[in-house]
Amino acid sequence: MEAYEALITRASPLTLGEPAPDAETELRIIAAALRAPDHGRLRPWAFISIRGEDRLRLGEILASSFRLREPSAVAGAADRERQKALRAPLILVVAARITDNPKVPAIEQIISAGAAAQNIMLASHALGFGAMWKTSPAAYDPIVKEALGLRGSDHIAGFIYIGTSGAALKSAPPIDSATLITGAQGIAASPCQTKRLFRPGARSHPLIAYRLPASSENVYHSGQFGGHPGLCRCSDGSSSSNEV
Numbered sequence: 001m002e003a004y005e006a007l008i009t010r011a012s013p014l015t016l017g018e019p020a021p022d023a024e025t026e027l028r029i030i031a032a033a034l035r036a037p038d039h040g041r042l043r044p045w046a047f048i049s050i051r052g053e054d055r056l057r058l059g060e061i062l063a064s065s066f067r068l069r070e071p072s073a074v075a076g077a078a079d080r081e082r083q084k085a086l087r088a089p090l091i092l093v094v095a096a097r098i099t100d101n102p103k104v105p106a107i108e109q110i111i112s113a114g115a116a117a118q119n120i121m122l123a124s125h126a127l128g129f130g131a132m133w134k135t136s137p138a139a140y141d142p143i144v145k146e147a148l149g150l151r152g153s154d155h156i157a158g159f160i161y162i163g164t165s166g167a168a169l170k171s172a173p174p175i176d177s178a179t180l181i182t183g184a185q186g187i188a189a190s191p192c193q194t195k196r197l198f199r200p201g202a203r204s205h206p207l208i209a210y211r212l213p214a215s216s217e218n219v220y221h222s223g224q225f226g227g228h229p230g231l232c233r234c235s236d237g238s239s240s241s242n243e244v
């Protein structure tokens with residue numbers, strides 16, 4: 001499947017059955033995950049592959065952790081948790097393994113794991129398989145993390161269920177892409193905020209990459225751009241210097 005077609009046709013199947021990707025195909029899917037953007041090349045990912053009988057162990061973890069989280073849940077609820085492990089022949093648990101790094105905050109490592117998970121979704125689809133991304137409270141439960149060999153500081157980005165879709169994929173309701181895009185006029189910057197955002201000693205403002213349209217309430221004096229100090233007129237009529 002062509003890459004762009006895979007991007008715009010991916011959807012979550014309602015049911016997933018056999019066959020799962022075989023071991024070689026699973027490695028190809030993981031290879032796609034490894035191309036996730038990764039600040040600092042930390043490789044902050046863990047992929048836990050669960051198939052066959054091992055899914056019963058995962059089901060047990062889901063059921064027993066559920067009982068501890070929800071001791072007064074109705075009868076049968078824990079069993080429904082257990083059954084989740086059987087909803088596809090292959091489950092890839094994608095987690096962010098967080099390391100302390102002065103340049104790469106944890107959020108960027110989690111986002112990278114999310115990108116890896118999305119690459120798994122797309123690679124599965126492109127190779128003819130279906131994939132669903134689920135979390136549910138289990139993903140955030142320290143007991144589940146520990147049982148899967150993860151640390152408390154790690155984050156489960158998702159349980160990615162992979163198999164063969166039982167039916168043709170439903171196309172998603174159309175959204176007009178243009179309605180979700182805003183231009184620079186949507187940015188609520190005021191010269192007063194600009195002044196606060198200056199870092200002491202900095203010669204240029206980190207956000208000065210665009211000019212607000214003339215209709216904007218916030219009037220920027222040209223001297224403000226390019227790192228030269230100048231006067232800014234705020235939307236309330238007052239003026240302030242952007243020098244620090």
Ligand SMILES: Cc1cc2nc3c(=O)[nH]c(=O)nc-3n(C[C@H](O)[C@H](O)[C@H](O)COP(=O)(O)O)c2cc1C
Pocket residue numbers: 010011012013132133134135136157158172
């Ligand atoms: C991080 C993340 C966690 C999700 N967790 C769940 C979940 O626990 N249960 C669920 O029904 N859908 C969950 N979803 C949403 C589905 O995977 C799916 O994307 C959504 O139902 C829209 O369907 P589509 O993938 O066909 O567009 C999650 C999605 C993301 C990105």
